[in-house]
Amino acid sequence: MSDRLRLGLNIDHVATIRNARGGAHPDPARAAAMAAEAGADGLTIHLREDRRHIRDGDLDAIRLASTLPINLEMAATEEMCAIATAFKPHAACIVPEKREERTTEGGLDVAGQHNQIAPIVRALAEAGSRVSLFIEPDPVQIAVSEVLGAPVVELHTGKYAELWLEGGQVAAADELENIKIAAREARSRGLEPHAGHGLTFDNVKPIAAIAEIAELNIGHFLIGEAIFTGLPAAIQHMRSLMDEARQEQAA
Numbered sequence: 001m002s003d004r005l006r007l008g009l010n011i012d013h014v015a016t017i018r019n020a021r022g023g024a025h026p027d028p029a030r031a032a033a034m035a036a037e038a039g040a041d042g043l044t045i046h047l048r049e050d051r052r053h054i055r056d057g058d059l060d061a062i063r064l065a066s067t068l069p070i071n072l073e074m075a076a077t078e079e080m081c082a083i084a085t086a087f088k089p090h091a092a093c094i095v096p097e098k099r100e101e102r103t104t105e106g107g108l109d110v111a112g113q114h115n116q117i118a119p120i121v122r123a124l125a126e127a128g129s130r131v132s133l134f135i136e137p138d139p140v141q142i143a144v145s146e147v148l149g150a151p152v153v154e155l156h157t158g159k160y161a162e163l164w165l166e167g168g169q170v171a172a173a174d175e176l177e178n179i180k181i182a183a184r185e186a187r188s189r190g191l192e193p194h195a196g197h198g199l200t201f202d203n204v205k206p207i208a209a210i211a212e213i214a215e216l217n218i219g220h221f222l223i224g225e226a227i228f229t230g231l232p233a234a235i236q237h238m239r240s241l242m243d244e245a246r247q248e249q250a251a
């Protein structure tokens with residue numbers, strides 16, 4: 001369980017910067033091409049309903065640019081399901097999506113939206129994608145995820161990251177505990193836990209040290225940091241913090 005923790009690099013914000021000018025630069029496919037050598041194990045992209053991040057044409061361009069597995073984040077809508085089942089990403093992560101939000105706020109309510117989500121999970125699985133559900137670290141959401149037949153749950157670390165910003169590790173301690181309990185609960189139900197949202201060089205190690213977690217998906221901070229140090233250096237440093245956390249936890 002404490003094998004190498006995978007790093008999924010979310011490259012949406014390369015596209016966000018490109019889209020600010022409407023042209024072709026910076027190209028998310030170029031970021032995709034650099035990711036593996038720098039230490040990323042996968043690419044995460046979110047095709048939003050309003051296309052504010054990647055656009056439809058980026059899907060094939062990103063796939064052509066890298067051999068890394070693609071994790072496509074998507075809303076539980078018919079439009080996205082049709083695109084994802086045609087594109088057949090390695091993994092498809094269903095996320096809640098509201099037009100007006102700045103980023104994915106809160107986890108998916110799989111318990112409340114079971115009937116809407118169930119056929120989409122089935123369709124994605126039939127298309128060959130590994131389905132993941134982006135949920136709060138909450139035992140009820142995990143139990144329903146198992147019933148829905150998704151092999152993966154991605155635990156939302158947004159609240160943990162916000163608390164860390166407000167008061168550091170002490171302020172985030174209770175939420176860290178919730179994430180640990182949720183990761184254990186997911187494993188005990190045969191689900192593979194991933195985690196992500198708001199992770200940074202400062203707050204990543206306690207999450208990376210949770211042995212049950214198999215993958216972290218990190219975007220905004222790394223793309224922001226890339227402005228100052230370059231993308232490979234930002235990825236490499238995150239990679240080394242994650243590996244250190246795993247080694248310290250195993251020692």
Ligand code: PXP
Binds near residue numbers: 095196218219220
């Ligand atoms: N995982 C999921 C499911 C997300 O929606 C996001 C944000 O797009 C992330 C991870 C990455 O979050 P951040 O950009 O804050 O690192």
